[in-house]
Amino acid sequence: MSKNFRLIVPCLVALCSLHLCAQPRVMGIDELFRLADVNSTSIQAYATGKEAAAEALKAAKAQRLPDISASLSGSYWGDGKLWNRDFGNATHIDMPHWGNNFALEAQQVIYAGGAVNSGIELARLDKQKAELDWEKNRQDVRFQLVGYYLDLYKLNNQAQVLEKNLALALQVIADMQARREQGTALQNDITRYEFQKENLKLQLAKVNDACKIVNHRLVTILHLPEETVVVPDTTLLATEVQTLSENDWQELATQTNIDLRQAATGIETSKQLVKRERSERLPKVSLFAAEHLDGPITIEVPVLDNNFNQWYVGVSVSYNFSSLFKNTRKLKQARLNVRRAQETHGLAQEQVENAVQASYTSLLTAFTELRTQEKNVQLANENYSVTSNRYRNELALLTDMLDAGNTKLSADLALVNARIDLVYHYYQMRYVTHTL
Known part of the structure; x- marks a missing residue:
């Protein structure tokens, strides 16, 4: 009897609490x-x-x-070799071992056929x-x-x-x-x-x-x-x-x-x-501009261990015939x-x-x-x-x-x-x- 009473009381309390917690x-x-x-x-x-x-x-x-990008890189150059066209008479070319490259580029689309406005x-x-x-x-x-x-x-x-x-x-x-x-x-x-x-x-x-x-x-x-x-x-x-x-x-x-x-x-x-x-x-028509700082100068033989700076601006016109x-x-x-x-x-x-x-x-x-x-x-x-x-x-x-x-x-x-x-x-x- 006491066990049943102990079980009934919590149930009644829970039911009453649910009723009291209702918030109209x-x-x-x-x-x-x-x-x-x-x-x-x-x-x-x-x-x-x-x-x-x-x-x-x-x-x-x-x-x-405009699209603006910049890049900076460093590189290690190994020595080069120079051959004749028949790959004979090889010559060792000493190269400056440290290279660098810096580029700053910008491009502005002037006309894209309305693609930008449509987007x-x-x-x-x-x-x-x-x-x-x-x-x-x-x-x-x-x-x-x-x-x-x-x-x-x-x-x-x-x-x-x-x-x-x-x-x-x-x-x-x-x-x-x-x-x-x-x-x-x-x-x-x-x-x-x-x-x-x-x-x-x-x-x-x-x-x-x-x-x-x-x-x-x-x-x-x-x-x-x-x-x-x-x-x-x-x-x-x-x-x-x-x-x-x-x-x-x-x-x-x-x-x-x-x-x-x-x-x-x-x-x-x-x-x-x-x-x-x-x-x-x-x-498509666009304007572009760029500046580059590169070294060493590899367009010369022997290679010049110098930095070469160049810049340019221009107009680009492209057409996709396909x-x-x-x-x-x-x-x-x-x-x-x-x-x-x-x-x-x-x-x-x-x-x-x-x-x-x-x-x-x-x-x-x-x-x-x-x-x-x-x-x-x-x-x-x-x-x-x-x-x-x-x-x-x-x-x-x-x-x-x-x-x-x-x-x-x-x-x-x-x-x-x-x-x-x-x-x-x-x-x-x-x-x-x-x-x-």
Whole structure:
């Protein structure tokens, strides 16, 4: 007995500590977005991608700067030999044994057929792509959070409705037991309502477990303390949902949808790749300057043990004639990629238009469903009240009472779901237009 007691006490303490450590935190959607911007691992990863693309742009711009190099070397020279052309009559040549070489060279590209500018523009477009990827990921994370948040809201409200109906069932059971003592109710009637009570308890337990799962997902994404319990802001459903016309949503999507902006960036990238391929067919012009200090002087025989300094400046012009026949296919491929990018942009426009139309239709359906469910709740409450009074006066059967209770429960849950679905479809509309 003492061993069991020693095992039970720590378990009870642990359970109580877990309960006490839970930290309810009322949060609105705006706060979710703010925390995600700061703490989301996914958003941070794409933000790092933006920084890397910005550095790549700086590196591309640095290609406009001159190339400057310096070299310094020391060497040991062995003695030489001199032969005739038939390798006869060998002569030993004494050589200075220590050699040195210093070179300072600079080169500045004046004209490269637009290759440098194209490289900079491609880097700028890559930076723009990274920014759009970050923004798209940010929208994805926000919409995911909205989904979890509204699921949690829906589950919490379902739990409240179930608790109310459970309390109502307990009250009915108590009334039946009182009537049974008076001989006006049967034990079988009480048993059937006890069965409904147990079903309500089971549903409530499932809803509470689902709340824990969704809450854990929110806490994980936002990197909040594990014991945090997210409590949705109850004023959310009281906020009036103001929506635009379908044409206004379509116009907004053409301006703000990130998929369209990414497709447009793809067109610009393909055009720059065409320019870069064209630059291969153009001459390259550059200025250069150099200074050398070498020793010994080996162009004289015998070798002079002296240092020789020389400098020079000049202009270099080069042309790759092989590009005339090697780059033809690459240039054609680049032009086809431009056409493909334009077609992809057109496809993206169609997809966005369809998504906006579908989301707008769903939003209107959500408004209609909400009005219908509000009326259904009113009718279900009236029906339950009438049936309850009739049952108390022994003018209705227990089955009528059970049906009225189930109808009321279904109507209450459907109304909560309809209100939350309306908010969800509104945020879905904003997600499709990428204005979250």
